Amino acid sequence: MKEHQFDSIIHAPNRLQICALIAPNSSVEFSVIKEQLNVSDSVLSKHVKTLEDAGYIQVEKKIANGRQRTWLSLTKAGRGAFDGHVAALREIVG
Amino acid sequence: MKQNSGNISVEEAKDALMHLDNANQLAEKYLRPPLVFRVVMTFIIGGLTYAAAMSSGSSLWTFVCSIFTIALLVTMLVHYFYLRSQGVKVRICPLTRFERWFSFVSGFVVAAILVGAMQLEKAGYSWIPIVSGTINGLLAYYMFSNFTASGARIKSEGE
Numbered sequence: 001m002k003e004h005q006f007d008s009i010i011h012a013p014n015r016l017q018i019c020a021l022i023a024p025n026s027s028v029e030f031s032v033i034k035e036q037l038n039v040s041d042s043v044l045s046k047h048v049k050t051l052e053d054a055g056y057i058q059v060e061k062k063i064a065n066g067r068q069r070t071w072l073s074l075t076k077a078g079r080g081a082f083d084g085h086v087a088a089l090r091e092i093v094g
Numbered sequence: 095m096k097q098n099s100g101n102i103s104v105e106e107a108k109d110a111l112m113h114l115d116n117a118n119q120l121a122e123k124y125l126r127p128p129l130v131f132r133v134v135m136t137f138i139i140g141g142l143t144y145a146a147a148m149s150s151g152s153s154l155w156t157f158v159c160s161i162f163t164i165a166l167l168v169t170m171l172v173h174y175f176y177l178r179s180q181g182v183k184v185r186i187c188p189l190t191r192f193e194r195w196f197s198f199v200s201g202f203v204v205a206a207i208l209v210g211a212m213q214l215e216k217a218g219y220s221w222i223p224i225v226s227g228t229i230n231g232l233l234a235y236y237m238f239s240n241f242t243a244s245g246a247r248i249k250s251e252g253e
Contacts, residue, residue: 006102013113020117024125024242029181035121071183079189086114092107 006086009054011085014039014047019056019082027060027073042080048072056081124182125242131173132238138166139204140231147211149225200237204230 010016017037022028034044051057056078060071074082097157102110127135142162150157188194222248 009101011110013110016110016113017117017120020114021121024121024185026183026185029182032124032181036117036124069181073183086111089107089110089114092102092104093111094104 004091005081005084006088007081009050009083010054010082012047014043014083015051016045018044018051018072019078022074023074023079023082024059027071030070030072033072036063051078054078054081123243124180125177125184127173127238127242132235134169135166136164136231136235136236138169139234140227142166143204143208143211143230144223144227146208147215147226150212150216152217196241200241204233207233 010019018026018033019037021033030044030048034041037044043056048057048059052059055075058075060073062069062071129251141157145155145159145162149159174184207226207230211222214222
């Protein structure tokens with residue numbers, strides 16, 4: 001049976017929500033997540049950097065119509081870690 | 095408590111799952127297509143089913159069927175690019191086993207109703223096209239209202 005892995009990096013509430021907002025999609029813009037979570041640029045950047053350093057999130061900056069857009073997507077490792085973490089939480093709750 | 099649980103209590107896990115549910119609800123909200131899109135899709139898929147059921151031996155209905163198919167593709171593309179302009183790139187291919195199964199079953203049901211309607215209309219049941227068109231249209235509305243990408247994901251708990 002597959003062992004679900006608790007992940008302390010993802011466990012922080014904001015980081016868990018960032019992963020949950022990106023997970024159903026291919027990628028989501030930084031500003032969308034900021035608006036949904038109602039946090040400041042600096043707070044979100046800090047969490048995104050932590051997830052990026054862990055190899056869970058890929059950050060892509062693109063310029064469209066003269067405006068820079070920052071797209072966030074879950075890496076394969078990030079998706080696996082997120083799914084494993086959620087499953088581990090559900091196992092704990094029972 | 096499990097060894098890999100990072101020594102968190104059941105309450106902390108419940109709290110984390112509550113944050114997760116909150117994020118899933120937010121994702122549901124921004125991924126759900128607007129009402130106008132759902133109504134347009136209902137008419138297009140209903141119309142496509144009706145036209146397909148009427149198309150045997152009729153070049154006019156075959157033509158109408160093609161128009162509905164093009165309209166379906168255009169509407170899907172418009173929605174895709176609308177979400178993209180709003181900062182969300184939707185996944186095209188299902189990722190998990192549950193999502194693949196869900197996509198296959200829903201596609202199969204719609205296709206089965208469509209093919210069944212074509213066969214039954216040929217057999218002389220003239221009321222079948224309108225009934226099958228209504229069923230497929232309402233089915234499409236229900237799916238677009240309740241099973242967005244995250245909806246399918248939320249229901250894949252434990253995978």
